[in-house]
Amino acid sequence: PIPPAQLASLIDAHPKPPTLSSYSYGTAGFRYPAPLLPCAFVRMGIFSALRSASLGGEEVGVMITASHNPEEDNGMKLADSNGGMLDAAWEEHAVSLANAPNSKEAMVLISTLTRYIKGKYPQKNGGLPKMVVHVGRDTRSHSPGLAKLVVRAALAMGATVIDHGEVSTPMLHHFVMHANGHLLPGIIPQRCNESGYYEIMAFSYAALLRTGKLDGVGGKRLANTKELVIDGACGIGALKIDTFRKIFGKLNAEGCVGLPMLRTVNFPGEGPLNEICGAEYVQKLQLPPNLYSPKDKLMGMSKGYMTSFDGDADRVVFHFEDVNGKFHLLDGDKIAVLVSSFIQEELRCIDPDGQAVKCGVVQTAYANGSSTLYLKNVVKTNVVVAKTGVKFVHAAAHHHFDVGVYFEANGHGTVLFGPKFYDFIAQADAKLRGTPRNNRANIALRRLRLLPALVNQSVGDAMSDMLLVDAILYLRGWDLNTWAQLYSDMPSKQAKVKVADRTVIATNDNETAATAPEALQKALQSAMDAMAAAENRSDGPKPRCFVRPSGTEDAVRVYAEANTQNGADSLASEAMMLIY
Numbered sequence: 001p002i003p004p005a006q007l008a009s010l011i012d013a014h015p016k017p018p019t020l021s022s023y024s025y026g027t028a029g030f031r032y033p034a035p036l037l038p039c040a041f042v043r044m045g046i047f048s049a050l051r052s053a054s055l056g057g058e059e060v061g062v063m064i065t066a067s068h069n070p071e072e073d074n075g076m077k078l079a080d081s082n083g084g085m086l087d088a089a090w091e092e093h094a095v096s097l098a099n100a101p102n103s104k105e106a107m108v109l110i111s112t113l114t115r116y117i118k119g120k121y122p123q124k125n126g127g128l129p130k131m132v133v134h135v136g137r138d139t140r141s142h143s144p145g146l147a148k149l150v151v152r153a154a155l156a157m158g159a160t161v162i163d164h165g166e167v168s169t170p171m172l173h174h175f176v177m178h179a180n181g182h183l184l185p186g187i188i189p190q191r192c193n194e195s196g197y198y199e200i201m202a203f204s205y206a207a208l209l210r211t212g213k214l215d216g217v218g219g220k221r222l223a224n225t226k227e228l229v230i231d232g233a234c235g236i237g238a239l240k241i242d243t244f245r246k247i248f249g250k251l252n253a254e255g256c257v258g259l260p261m262l263r264t265v266n267f268p269g270e271g272p273l274n275e276i277c278g279a280e281y282v283q284k285l286q287l288p289p290n291l292y293s294p295k296d297k298l299m300g301m302s303k304g305y306m307t308s309f310d311g312d313a314d315r316v317v318f319h320f321e322d323v324n325g326k327f328h329l330l331d332g333d334k335i336a337v338l339v340s341s342f343i344q345e346e347l348r349c350i351d352p353d354g355q356a357v358k359c360g361v362v363q364t365a366y367a368n369g370s371s372t373l374y375l376k377n378v379v380k381t382n383v384v385v386a387k388t389g390v391k392f393v394h395a396a397a398h399h400h401f402d403v404g405v406y407f408e409a410n411g412h413g414t415v416l417f418g419p420k421f422y423d424f425i426a427q428a429d430a431k432l433r434g435t436p437r438n439n440r441a442n443i444a445l446r447r448l449r450l451l452p453a454l455v456n457q458s459v460g461d462a463m464s465d466m467l468l469v470d471a472i473l474y475l476r477g478w479d480l481n482t483w484a485q486l487y488s489d490m491p492s493k494q495a496k497v498k499v500a501d502r503t504v505i506a507t508n509d510n511e512t513a514a515t516a517p518e519a520l521q522k523a524l525q526s527a528m529d530a531m532a533a534a535e536n537r538s539d540g541p542k543p544r545c546f547v548r549p550s551g552t553e554d555a556v557r558v559y560a561e562a563n564t565q566n567g568a569d570s571l572a573s574e575a576m577m578l579i580y
């Protein structure tokens with residue numbers, strides 16, 4: 001039985017900040033300047049225990065991070081027992097509890113949820129079912145203190161707490177996914193800790209590389225893919241990649257072929273988190289990251305093949321400097337194209353009609369128009385546009401496709417393999433039994449079978465995505481130019497506008513058009529029409545712009561693309577003027 005007095009006093013000790021009208025659950029959970037968070041964190045510690053109980057004792061997760069936001073911010077992402085984002089109905093309960101004006105009202109909500117759970121899962125002792133909460137945190141200076149509050153509150157509820165310390169967001173989701181019994185059919189259960197995570201990644205990646213030479217196409221590391229430099233955004237990703245670098249050493253010693261040299265830069269403490277470095281900066285500004293690491297560490301480093309992670313390592317973008325020193329960005333759209341075309345081509349080696357498994361890509365309004373056109377016309381795959389935010393794109397991929405690839409342009413994404421994919425693998429296995437091991441269909445089968453292990457299906461994962469992309473380049477025998485030149489991005493411009501109240505701007509479902517204030521969309525449309533008339537092109541994507549309130553920052557975001565950079569810039573400026 002929960003001692004209510006103890007809970008109430010814990011809540012009382014962390015009152016609501018007077019400057020905040022209410023907490024809202026944004027694109028990816030709660031995210032605010034760190035001093036505003038203790039109140040919400042105590043309550044979410046209690047909440048996460050209740051969520052675990054509400055699933056009959058399945059294990060859930062709390063990740064303390066503000067991802068790509070500046071160091072001053074912190075936040076929380078809640079993981080449900082399947083490793084995915086918190087269920088939408090429970091999001092509402094979380095928000096109500098976070099916003100209860102005082103401990104008395106908070107206790108009323110807690111009792112209501114408790115009664116509901118006890119009704120659903122009656123226990124012999126009259127209490128709640130078992131509760132298990134996994135806690136992880138990023139490298140922000142205030143994360144340990146905030147994590148302690150969550151742990152204390154969950155313990156006060158009687159939950160078992162597994163504190164993983166500093167981990168990436170996708171690692172925590174992976175642990176939670178593996179802690180519970182209901183994994184997808186093709187996923188081998190792993191120990192739900194760091195070594196379990198590293199093992200499955202390393203094993204499946206190395207196994208994928210081993211299929212390299214078999215088809216006589218790839219299995220080559222071209223000049224600019226030999227050394228892979230990882231910009232850790234001065235956050236958790238740098239630390240975790242460094243562990244992986246050591247595993248690479250071991251793999252090498254065991255004779256694993258095809259591994260690139262890994263080099264990590266921008267560790268925690270070497271520079272400010274996410275500032276002038278990391279995936280958000282590189283993607284939004286389309287500029288290379290600043291290198292904060294000491295000079296001796298950078299010596300001899302090539303900028304020929306780089307990735308940038310964000311502050312909690314769930315996003316990754318690639319970039320390189322060509323021989324003329326020109327910067328090229330390979331963003332989430334380029335990753336979606338590479339990954340979806342790879343999977344589709346391998347599937348076709350077994351099923352030439354491509355009918356057995358429905359493949360598709362989920363994008364957001366931020367996807368570059370050229371990428372959408374390429375996916376439809378060249379990859380010839382299905383494309384769905386969903387609302388910004390992982391919870392929406394993830395749900396759409398799951399809903400529409402047997403193999404659903406989703407990537408936000410900012411590099412957050414993954415691949416979901418549905419039951420039909422695993423059936424297909426099983427049938428192919430039976431059909432191909434006894435045929436020569438190295439015929440193309442058998443090679444494809446070996447490759448496809450490894451993907452669900454290498455891909456972190458719980459959520460986008462910078463490390464897993466990086467290894468997947470690298471393996472595909474290796475298997476295809478491609479260098480970065482080949483990948484970059486699949487299509488040329490429409491020049492684009494992204495900007496943020498600070499306004500008094502960003503919620504006055506509302507949008508349609510997939511955020512491609514504004515619905516309020518009333519005249520805004522009309523004005524945006526005429527700006528787009530004028531640009532289209534000025535550019536006067538009959539082929540390719542039309543100029544496009546849209547605006548939406550950010551769910552993670554106190555700003556309105558503006559996006560514009562056109563056939564020239566000037567066109568995109570001026571369309572974005574016009575949209576910004578309309579918002580001011």
Ligand code: NG1
Nearest residue numbers: 027028389408410412550551552553
């Ligand atoms: P907001 O701030 O709502 O735009 C940003 C990203 C999302 C998603 C979330 C979660 C852009 C334009 N938006 O959301 O795609 O990644 O953060 O981290 O990149």
Ligand code: ZN
Nearest residue numbers: 067310312314
């Ligand atoms: Zn992130």
